[in-house]
Amino acid sequence: MSFPSKLAKLLESNYKQYFQIVSETSANLQTKNLTFVSGNESADLDSCATSIVYAYFLQHKLRERCVVPFFNIPKNELRLRPELLCLLDMLKLHTDNLIFLNEVATVPERFYSSPIHLVDHNALDRKEVAKFKGSVEGVIDHHKDEGNYLHANPRIIKECGSCSTLVSQYFMDLLKSLHESTESQKEAEDIAVLALGPLLIDTGNLKNEKTTDTDVEVAEQLFQFVPSGWDRDEFFNTLKDRKGSFKGFSFMDLLHRDLKQYAPGNVSISYPSIGKGIDWIVEKRNNWQQELKEFAEEKQTDLVIIGLSLSKKEEFRRQMILYRRTKQGGSFAEKFLEKHQKDLGLELLANIEGNTIVVFNQRNSAASRKKVVPMIMDCI
Numbered sequence: 288m289s290f291p292s293k294l295a296k297l298l299e300s301n302y303k304q305y306f307q308i309v310s311e312t313s314a315n316l317q318t319k320n321l322t323f324v325s326g327n328e329s330a331d332l333d334s335c336a337t338s339i340v341y342a343y344f345l346q347h348k349l350r351e352r353c354v355v356p357f358f359n360i361p362k363n364e365l366r367l368r369p370e371l372l373c374l375l376d377m378l379k380l381h382t383d384n385l386i387f388l389n390e391v392a393t394v395p396e397r398f399y400s401s402p403i404h405l406v407d408h409n410a411l412d413r414k415e416v417a418k419f420k421g422s423v424e425g426v427i428d429h430h431k432d433e434g435n436y437l438h439a440n441p442r443i444i445k446e447c448g449s450c451s452t453l454v455s456q457y458f459m460d461l462l463k464s465l466h467e468s469t470e471s472q473k474e475a476e477d478i479a480v481l482a483l484g485p486l487l488i489d490t491g492n493l494k495n496e497k498t499t500d501t502d503v504e505v506a507e508q509l510f511q512f513v514p515s516g517w518d519r520d521e522f523f524n525t526l527k528d529r530k531g532s533f534k535g536f537s538f539m540d541l542l543h544r545d546l547k548q549y550a551p552g553n554v555s556i557s558y559p560s561i562g563k564g565i566d567w568i569v570e571k572r573n574n575w576q577q578e579l580k581e582f583a584e585e586k587q588t589d590l591v592i593i594g595l596s597l598s599k600k601e602e603f604r605r606q607m608i609l610y611r612r613t614k615q616g617g618s619f620a621e622k623f624l625e626k627h628q629k630d631l632g633l634e635l636l637a638n639i640e641g642n643t644i645v646v647f648n649q650r651n652s653a654a655s656r657k658k659v660v661p662m663i664m665d666c667i
């Protein structure tokens with residue numbers, strides 16, 4: 288029988304405390320007691336694991352508070368992220384002790400001024416959490432700096448492979464000292480493994496083109512704190528296999544699995560990323576066009592941009608699908624293509640239903656969503 292780790296117990300007790308605090312109706316409420324840590328709306332491995340790591344250290348520094356990480360998705364979407372479930376399971380962290388978007392969206396108004404820390408994003412883009420925009424206290428991120436929350440402390444926004452790298456680097460001295468004490472050594476080991484999950488996944492085990500020197504340095508430091516017998520390649524391969532598993536997921540599921548939404552100049556854009564190419568989709572998910580339309584309808588989105596990434600062996604490493612649901616979405620797509628078709632190297636592959644759905648090969652394989660989003664914003 289295995290006992291819950293200290294990290295698991297901390298998540299559990301903060302989860303309970305959170306509900307005590309928000310259900311407390313007496314007059315002398317100390318809203319400051321509650322502090323949120325949020326990852327971005329795609330709720331990928333980087334965002335979710337890093338929010339727990341960050342919350343753990345912040346709780347350690349600010350004992351008088353109740354620091355709760357939350358996952359920026361409805362709880363029923365957790366099943367779409369098998370690599371995240373796998374990492375949580377390795378560390379025996381129960382998903383029952385985690386807070387999701389549903390809870391935070393319905394938090395009583397008096398908590399809108401509770402401090403919030405952002406990891407893996409630097410703007411509160413989901414409307415459900417926009418109410419916290421006046422109380423952002425800290426930001427650590429690796430996306431393009433949108434110039435918000437200039438007084439946040441920390442405010443670290445730097446390009447590198449994984450946000451986990453920056454968060455681990457920021458708290459490294461604390462991790463070191465926790466690891467030195469016998470009492471907290473096991474916690475430190477858990478935290479190191481938790482941080483290494485996204486760090487290795489995002490950098491392809493420190494080998495892909497996104498990997499920076501900082502990622503490598505920080506990973507090397509974290510390797511000193513992992514439990515004895517922990518095997519880096521085995522760990523990476525296990526998570527990677529889970530991430531690459533598409534079994535049991537409909538095309539609709541894949542659209543929700545790694546989704547971001549934007550509203551440049553009031554045009555609503557949904558931008559899912561999928562780790563497969565169009566050939567695979569046509570062959571294995573033959574209802575995809577219908578599901579794409581239903582998805583756009585459900586989200587009431589003007590334009591859907593799907594970023595497809597293929598394996599290294601194929602000629603094109605990336606492809607892109609555009610679906611114009613509304614006229615507004617259509618004219619935005621025209622503007623986007625006019626401005627950026629060339630630098631993205633978009634070559635028309637298929638034109639479906641009178642131009643409503645278009646599929647492109649994308650020659651510029653370095654242009655991931657992180658790079659394309661500023662181009663979209665540039666079209667306003």
Ligand SMILES: [Mn+2]
Pocket residue numbers: 333334407429449450
């Ligand atoms: Mn990230």
